[in-house]
Amino acid sequence: MADTFDIIVIGAGPGGYEAAIRAAQLGFKTACIDDWSRKDGKPAPGGTCTNVGCIPSKALLQSSENFEEAGHAFAEHGISVSGVTMDIAKMMARKAKVVAQNNDGILYLFKKNKITFFHGLASFAGKEGDGWKVVVSGTASAELVGKHVIVATGSKPRPLPGVAVDNVRVLDNDGALSIGTVPRKLGVVGAGVIGLEMGSVWRRLGAEVTMLEALPSLLPSVDTTIAKEAQKLFTKQGLVIHTGIKISDVKVGKSDVTVSYADAEGKAQSETYDHLIVSIGRIPFTGGLKGDAVGLGMDERGFIEVDDDCRTNLPNVWAIGDVVRGPMLAHKAEEEGVAVAERLAGHLPHVDFNTVPWVIYTSPEIAWVGQTEQQLKAAGVDFRAGQFPFTANGRARAMGDTRGLVKILADRKTDRILGVHMIGPMVSELIAEGVVAMEFGAASEDLARISHAHPTLSEAVKEAALAVDGRTLNL
Numbered sequence: 001m002a003d004t005f006d007i008i009v010i011g012a013g014p015g016g017y018e019a020a021i022r023a024a025q026l027g028f029k030t031a032c033i034d035d036w037s038r039k040d041g042k043p044a045p046g047g048t049c050t051n052v053g054c055i056p057s058k059a060l061l062q063s064s065e066n067f068e069e070a071g072h073a074f075a076e077h078g079i080s081v082s083g084v085t086m087d088i089a090k091m092m093a094r095k096a097k098v099v100a101q102n103n104d105g106i107l108y109l110f111k112k113n114k115i116t117f118f119h120g121l122a123s124f125a126g127k128e129g130d131g132w133k134v135v136v137s138g139t140a141s142a143e144l145v146g147k148h149v150i151v152a153t154g155s156k157p158r159p160l161p162g163v164a165v166d167n168v169r170v171l172d173n174d175g176a177l178s179i180g181t182v183p184r185k186l187g188v189v190g191a192g193v194i195g196l197e198m199g200s201v202w203r204r205l206g207a208e209v210t211m212l213e214a215l216p217s218l219l220p221s222v223d224t225t226i227a228k229e230a231q232k233l234f235t236k237q238g239l240v241i242h243t244g245i246k247i248s249d250v251k252v253g254k255s256d257v258t259v260s261y262a263d264a265e266g267k268a269q270s271e272t273y274d275h276l277i278v279s280i281g282r283i284p285f286t287g288g289l290k291g292d293a294v295g296l297g298m299d300e301r302g303f304i305e306v307d308d309d310c311r312t313n314l315p316n317v318w319a320i321g322d323v324v325r326g327p328m329l330a331h332k333a334e335e336e337g338v339a340v341a342e343r344l345a346g347h348l349p350h351v352d353f354n355t356v357p358w359v360i361y362t363s364p365e366i367a368w369v370g371q372t373e374q375q376l377k378a379a380g381v382d383f384r385a386g387q388f389p390f391t392a393n394g395r396a397r398a399m400g401d402t403r404g405l406v407k408i409l410a411d412r413k414t415d416r417i418l419g420v421h422m423i424g425p426m427v428s429e430l431i432a433e434g435v436v437a438m439e440f441g442a443a444s445e446d447l448a449r450i451s452h453a454h455p456t457l458s459e460a461v462k463e464a465a466l467a468v469d470g471r472t473l474n475l
């Protein structure tokens with residue numbers, strides 16, 4: 001006899017596990033199925049984000065930043081340390097521990113919320129009465145029937161045509177997070193968020209890192225002021241960035257990888273690396289789901305087609321997160337998951353992509369929300385811009401990190417904030433103020449009038465808001 005549930009969630013990434021928790025909180029009998037395993041075969045809920053994405057990358061970014069600070073930044077504070085070394089195996093063991101803590105945290109939350117968790121692969125197996133039949137195979141095997149199904153199967157790395165990832169020489173994000181020794185030379189194809197973060201980790205640890213980017217400029221979707229500042233700062237750090245390149249051949253040797261490409265001027269170039277990271281984006285993942293067997297609608301790029309509320313073409317089947325349109329971000333997946341659960345409980349939730357923040361965890365960090373200056377110009381919106389550099393911020397000076405700036409864009413007539421853009425210390429945290437302001441439809445004057453603690457980095461946000469009206473106080 002099949003187990004019956006109100007809601008079956010397929011995938012326990014940030015989208016799926018938060019959908020399951022919210023569904024259970026709302027009183028639904030909920031199951032969640034996920035096939036990710038740890039090395040010892042135990043379940044590893046948390047998806048890409050927890051296992052090979054957000055969490056392990058931030059663990060390594062923190063370790064490598066600490067190493068770089070100890071070697072280069074401590075002296076300025078009068079702290080002398082000599083013989084700073086990095087134990088890569090220990091750094092990786094710490095990363096694994098952080099990941100496991102998160103896996104365990106999710107298993108605890110499942111128990112706490114009385115969610116039935118199945119460790120295995122879920123496939124659609126048709127209808128049974130009003131419900132959907134879902135078969136679980138793998139570590140657990142079961143037959144379930146759910147009134148509603150939420151598909152949250154996530155994404156996988158986009159392959160570079162003709163180049164096989166072996167995670168020895170040619171690495172995807174999983175391999176890039178697990179290199180055993182610091183490479184002497186590291187190539188990174190794709191200077192997007194993931195490529196820049198991975199490149200940063202290994203550069204800080206001593207690798208000579210070259211980024212190979214097909215697009216004509218670095219970070220084209222980032223506000224141009226911020227992208228230009230980023231290019232300047234990253235280049236100063238020693239990251240070699242080639243934009244406008246076209247790869248013609250990748251040869252994988254026993255101990256190296258040679259990439260042949262045409263540079264921006266069309267001149268043939270060739271470079272050999274110890275490893276090559278391929279980070280050219282991600283594609284939706286629906287393998288094993290057997291969605292075609294039940295007629296689940298997909299678009300030509302492989303995304304499950306959904307409406308604004310994450311409804312698929314099948315009755316009572318919903319899809320959220322990386323497997324559907326929209327930004328491939330953990331918090332976007334989470335918001336969609338919670339929204340679907342609440343919709344099933346009769347609430348009227350809404351996810352606004354325009355106020356979903358973006359963060360790139362380089363050093364300095366980059367963060368933004370809303371529209372960029374180039375988007376506003378293209379749309380013919382009349383706006384005012386204000387910016388404030390961290391060089392004029394007392395806390396940044398005290399910290400010894402004055403790189404970057406905050407920029408605020410506001411409608412010229414109404415003063416409503418249209419975009420907040422930052423590069424600088426801890427801007428991954430500062431951006432929340434911009435998100436709150438935009439969610440509440442704030443004007444730049446609102447931010448300018450709010451008291452910000454002194455001395456804090458957040459004063460740069462207030463000053464940028466003052467700058468919109470041409471009245472900064474500290475510049």
Ligand SMILES: Cc1cc2nc3c(=O)[nH]c(=O)nc-3n(C[C@H](O)[C@H](O)[C@H](O)COP(=O)(O)OP(=O)(O)OC[C@H]3O[C@@H](n4cnc5c(N)ncnc54)[C@H](O)[C@@H]3O)c2cc1C
Binds near residue numbers: 057
């Ligand atoms: C290196 C890297 C760094 C990143 N850093 C960030 C960051 O800092 N911030 C951020 O917001 N985003 C970041 N991301 C993106 C983020 O990881 C994704 O947007 C997020 O994980 C998407 O969540 P999801 O729930 O849609 O899917 P996933 O996290 O991909 O989870 C899907 C889960 O479903 C399981 N699954 C798939 N099919 C089945 C099936 N048929 N049966 C059972 N289980 C199945 C998968 O095994 C997986 O566990 C990063 C990504 C990478 C690769």
